[in-house]
Amino acid sequence: MSTLWFCFLAVMVAVYVVLDGFDLGVGALHVPLARTDEEREEATAAIGPVWNGNEVWLLASGGVLFLAFPKAYASAFSGLYFGLIIVLWLLVGRGLALEMRHQIDHPLWRTACDTVFWLSSGALALVFGVALGNVVRGVPLDARGYFSLPLFHILNWYALLIGAFGLLVLAAHGAAFLAWRATGEFQARAARTARRLWVAEAVLVVVLAWPTYHVRHSMLTTFGDHPWRIVFPLIAVVALVGMFVYQRREAWLAAFAASALFIVGLLTTMAAGLYPSILPARAGQPHGLTVDNAASGHHALTTALVWWPIGMVLAAVYFTFAYRMFFRTERAPRVGGA
Amino acid sequence: MSNYVLVDRLQFAFTVTYHYLFPILTMGLAVFIFWLKTVSYFGREDHRFPLWRKTQTERDAYEGAARFWAKIFAVNFAVGVVTGIPMEFQFGTNWASFSNYAGGVIGQTLAMEGVFAFFAESVFLGIFLAGRGRVSAGIHWLSSLFVWVGSWLSGFFIIATDAWMQHPVAYDVNHGRAELNSLWGLLTNPWLPWQYLHNMGGAAITGAFVLAAMGALYLLLGRHPQFSRVCVRVGIIGALIFTTLQVFPTGDRSAHNVARYQPPSFAAMEGMFETAKGAPLVILGNPNTEQRRLDSSLAMPHFLSFLTSHNWNEQLIGLNQIPPNRWPDSVPLVYYAYHIMVGLGTILLAIAALGVLLLWRGKLFESRAMLWVLMLAFPFTYIANIAGWITAETGRQPWVVFDVLRTNDAASPASSVPAGTGIFTLLGFCGLYLFVGILYLVLILRIVNEGPEEAEARTTSVGAAAMT
Numbered sequence: 001m002s003t004l005w006f007c008f009l010a011v012m013v014a015v016y017v018v019l020d021g022f023d024l025g026v027g028a029l030h031v032p033l034a035r036t037d038e039e040r041e042e043a044t045a046a047i048g049p050v051w052n053g054n055e056v057w058l059l060a061s062g063g064v065l066f067l068a069f070p071k072a073y074a075s076a077f078s079g080l081y082f083g084l085i086i087v088l089w090l091l092v093g094r095g096l097a098l099e100m101r102h103q104i105d106h107p108l109w110r111t112a113c114d115t116v117f118w119l120s121s122g123a124l125a126l127v128f129g130v131a132l133g134n135v136v137r138g139v140p141l142d143a144r145g146y147f148s149l150p151l152f153h154i155l156n157w158y159a160l161l162i163g164a165f166g167l168l169v170l171a172a173h174g175a176a177f178l179a180w181r182a183t184g185e186f187q188a189r190a191a192r193t194a195r196r197l198w199v200a201e202a203v204l205v206v207v208l209a210w211p212t213y214h215v216r217h218s219m220l221t222t223f224g225d226h227p228w229r230i231v232f233p234l235i236a237v238v239a240l241v242g243m244f245v246y247q248r249r250e251a252w253l254a255a256f257a258a259s260a261l262f263i264v265g266l267l268t269t270m271a272a273g274l275y276p277s278i279l280p281a282r283a284g285q286p287h288g289l290t291v292d293n294a295a296s297g298h299h300a301l302t303t304a305l306v307w308w309p310i311g312m313v314l315a316a317v318y319f320t321f322a323y324r325m326f327f328r329t330e331r332a333p334r335v336g337g338a
Numbered sequence: 339m340s341n342y343v344l345v346d347r348l349q350f351a352f353t354v355t356y357h358y359l360f361p362i363l364t365m366g367l368a369v370f371i372f373w374l375k376t377v378s379y380f381g382r383e384d385h386r387f388p389l390w391r392k393t394q395t396e397r398d399a400y401e402g403a404a405r406f407w408a409k410i411f412a413v414n415f416a417v418g419v420v421t422g423i424p425m426e427f428q429f430g431t432n433w434a435s436f437s438n439y440a441g442g443v444i445g446q447t448l449a450m451e452g453v454f455a456f457f458a459e460s461v462f463l464g465i466f467l468a469g470r471g472r473v474s475a476g477i478h479w480l481s482s483l484f485v486w487v488g489s490w491l492s493g494f495f496i497i498a499t500d501a502w503m504q505h506p507v508a509y510d511v512n513h514g515r516a517e518l519n520s521l522w523g524l525l526t527n528p529w530l531p532w533q534y535l536h537n538m539g540g541a542a543i544t545g546a547f548v549l550a551a552m553g554a555l556y557l558l559l560g561r562h563p564q565f566s567r568v569c570v571r572v573g574i575i576g577a578l579i580f581t582t583l584q585v586f587p588t589g590d591r592s593a594h595n596v597a598r599y600q601p602p603s604f605a606a607m608e609g610m611f612e613t614a615k616g617a618p619l620v621i622l623g624n625p626n627t628e629q630r631r632l633d634s635s636l637a638m639p640h641f642l643s644f645l646t647s648h649n650w651n652e653q654l655i656g657l658n659q660i661p662p663n664r665w666p667d668s669v670p671l672v673y674y675a676y677h678i679m680v681g682l683g684t685i686l687l688a689i690a691a692l693g694v695l696l697l698w699r700g701k702l703f704e705s706r707a708m709l710w711v712l713m714l715a716f717p718f719t720y721i722a723n724i725a726g727w728i729t730a731e732t733g734r735q736p737w738v739v740f741d742v743l744r745t746n747d748a749a750s751p752a753s754s755v756p757a758g759t760g761i762f763t764l765l766g767f768c769g770l771y772l773f774v775g776i777l778y779l780v781l782i783l784r785i786v787n788e789g790p791e792e793a794e795a796r797t798t799s800v801g802a803a804a805m806t
Binding site for chain 2: 079
């Protein structure tokens with residue numbers, strides 16, 4: 001039962017990263033890529049109606065973690081205290097910059113909001129990667145299941161590498177989205193950026209395999225023990241190839257979808273490598289939290305199994321409806337006519 | 339109490355109180371935006387239902403008012419969302435022991451809030467704000483309904499969580515952790531319905547008085563007369579409905595629940611230091627915890643016993659029968675917060691009743707004195723809402739889960755989050771929220787200054803998408 005909830009949690013996190021990932025990526029590229037006021041208008045208008053809904057997946061994922069694995073929730077959030085609080089402050093700043101950008105019609109105000117939006121989006125993409133890196137590396141859990149990592153220990157070399165990779169993947173995801181949605185010169189620039197970022201992604205995904213094996217052997221050995229799990233990294237590889245092919249063909253919607261699939265492949269690979277741990281101890285240390293010792297009671301998990309799928313179906317219906325409405329047209333028309 | 343627990347309490351109290359200022363208006367306005375949209379959508383000149391018998395001009399005024407309030411709603415909602423996200427994470431960051439203990443129960447309601455309320459609310463708000471002109475009038479009306487339902491559903495799951503902390507039900511303790519044994523039991527907690535309705539009524543009262551205040555402001559300034567009359571009319575009628583319901587039945591039943599399930603909180607709220615038969619209802623007075631009595635009190639004899647049990651001579655338990663280690667940390671705080679809430683609620687009910695009387699006699703829009711009162715009344719609805727929450731949350735102390743888990747045992751371990759760390763992030767939140775508050779006021783005042791006729795010039799990024 002707790003294994004099932006581990007899978008649900010992995011799915012929800014993957015949906016979150018795919019959906020909020022493209023608006024974070026658009027944000028991370030905002031100032032360097034969108035150069036004129038019209039282009040920035042176009043970028044923020046493209047994600048404006050959906051970013052808040054996308055971010056709800058983060059809250060819902062947090063809710064499912066709290067519901068199914070309260071001990072992991074309590075331990076991870078208090079142990080990574082500063083990291084979490086920084087995420088919160090960045091989320092506040094980013095949300096406000098995006099929502100308030102149109103409230104005052106002055107170029108200086110828009111520039112200020114654009115800068116906050118750009119920096120906080122990039123920093124969030126980095127910090128989310130750092131958090132995942134720390135989970136993969138393991139944390140120094142004590143016998144009660146708690147730990148404490150000061151800020152500069154959260155920012156260790158492995159976590160920073162994964163953070164940089166996360167930033168890159170989401171930026172590429174955002175670039176693919178813009179290459180699909182934007183128009184004119186802006187679209188061409190986004191397409192060029194997406195192609196360049198693809199090369200970096202392909203290189204880093206190979207390079208990072210070694211340090212990942214170094215910090216946690218099970219991230220690779222799991223595939224020897226359970227050969228069927230090789231399907232997850234395979235998804236990532238196929239998606240990476242697919243991205244390349246569709247980018248060449250200028251089929252940007254397909255390239256964007258491939259990028260989404262790539263993210264799903266990466267995250268499920270990570271989940272498969274961690275399982276049955278949910279918050280592992282450092283390599284060689286005891287007291288790691290697993291899906292068994294961190295899970296809620298059996299009744300809580302079975303009860304939630306009744307209502308959770310209903311909620312997910314409803315959410316899927318809402319999102320399909322809203323996305324069809326907002327992304328119905330082939331391309332968002334340029335603001336200011338023409 | 340250890341220092342780090344105090345810091346965690348201060349931080350949560352500050353961030354949750356600040357956050358809640360925005361959902362009060364979100365949940366309150368959602369009711370009235372739906373009301374305005376409904377009249378505008380269903381109104382016909384020959385409708386057999388008198389409330390919907392409206393001319394085209396009147397319907398346009400209601401539609402215009404809905405559009406104006408949607409702009410305020412959008413800014414308010416955005417600030418509510420960004421200040422709300424920290425709340426869900428703070429259970430883990432600052433209250434890890436509580437999360438570990440109670441996650442098996444309240445994880446249900448918090449996760450349900452995410453999947454049932456937040457998704458609906460965020461998606462339909464996007465459609466409501468950006469969909470004008472893109473979707474049919476019927477779908478647009480429906481989206482205003484879903485925004486209301488979504489925001490009230492969100493409130494329901496949060497109150498369900500708090501109700502469990504006030505009156506824990508439907509759980510067993512296993513390996514030192516609470517485990518749910520019935521979701522049905524959790525959602526039919528006897529504490530829940532009245533606390534929920536009382537809380538939502540408080541939000542609706544704020545929405546009503548804000549509507550009336552905006553209309554009153556414009557009438558006093560001599561601007562936008564048609565829009566203002568709609569706002570004052572709907573606001574004052576809504577205010578009378580919801581202030582009345584707030585006293586009876588929701589306030590009355592909530593007090594019964596406190597008396598029945600939390601005798602220490604009830605005794606503190608009423609300033610009852612001694613057990614008494616035929617207990618008096620205290621109108622004024624100052625609790626003196628050292629002497630254990632109420633100084634300079636003005637009280638109505640036997641009324642408290644009657645209100646609580648419908649028996650003039652019922653015996654009510656005083657603090658003297660409760661061990662001091664089960665008293666709320668600060669009896670005066672609970673007492674004063676409760677009396678401020680009740681006092682303001684009574685005054686607001688009187689204002690609403692007077693307003694409706696003047697409206698009925700057709701004198702409201704000419705009475706400048708009454709318009710001044712309406713314009714200045716709305717901040718007190720916020721104070722009453724917050725005072726009510728202070729009563730509930732400090733009344734429950736020294737427990738975080740009543741009679742089960744003490745607040746002292748609920749915080750994150752000092753090794754993970756020492757007091758200094760908590761102070762650092764508390765100050766960070768203070769600074770960030772100061773900036774957020776200034777920004778909020780500037781943006782709201784700009785919308786107010788532009789007025790309702792500046793139709794859709796600027797809304798949020800959501801609105802900007804609609805213009806493309």
